[in-house]
Amino acid sequence: MNMNNIEKREYSLYGILYPCDMHKLRDSLSKLAKAIKEIRSKSNPQQLVKVVFDFKLIKKGDVYKFLVTASKSPNGLKCSQRKLAVILATFTNLADNPVCSKRVNTILRSYKRYKKLLK
Numbered sequence: 001m002n003m004n005n006i007e008k009r010e011y012s013l014y015g016i017l018y019p020c021d022m023h024k025l026r027d028s029l030s031k032l033a034k035a036i037k038e039i040r041s042k043s044n045p046q047q048l049v050k051v052v053f054d055f056k057l058i059k060k061g062d063v064y065k066f067l068v069t070a071s072k073s074p075n076g077l078k079c080s081q082r083k084l085a086v087i088l089a090t091f092t093n094l095a096d097n098p099v100c101s102k103r104v105n106t107i108l109r110s111y112k113r114y115k116k117l118l119k
Contacts, residue, residue, distance in 0.1 A: 024073055028066050032058060051092045063094060064114040071115075081111060 035057035041047040053063060067084070071077045077084060082104075088094050089103035097103045 025066070025070055028069060032062060032066055034058075049091070053093055060094060060110070061114065064110055065118065067111060068115050068118050072118075081108060085111060 032053075035054040037052045037054065038048055039050040039052060041049050053060075067077070071084075079087075085104045085108040088107050089100055095103035095106040097106060
């Protein structure tokens with residue numbers, strides 16, 4: 001048995017996007033909550049599969065503003081911008097291009113733009 005084996009873990013929206021100081025973000029998240037639909041696994045209801053935003057109720061900019069605010073908090077997001085963009089492209093409808101790499105680039109550009117705006 002090799003003790004140096006590293007187990008590859010599955011991505012989890014909850015584990016990557018849930019900051020430790022959520023109490024500071026609760027108000028802005030509650031504004032987004034009305035437009036969020038969570039899709040969970042049928043075999044494991046605890047597992048979050050996808051988050052779908054209703055953009056008739058909120059703007060995409062509201063989601064980016066929340067993410068930038070979360071990333072700026074002291075115990076906020078603990079992943080790189082690129083990893084965040086990949087996860088959002090995979091598990092949300094934040095970008096609608098059928099090609100995943102283009103969704104990632106779109107999300108990354110928008111995130112960086114909002115990060116500059118919210119300095």
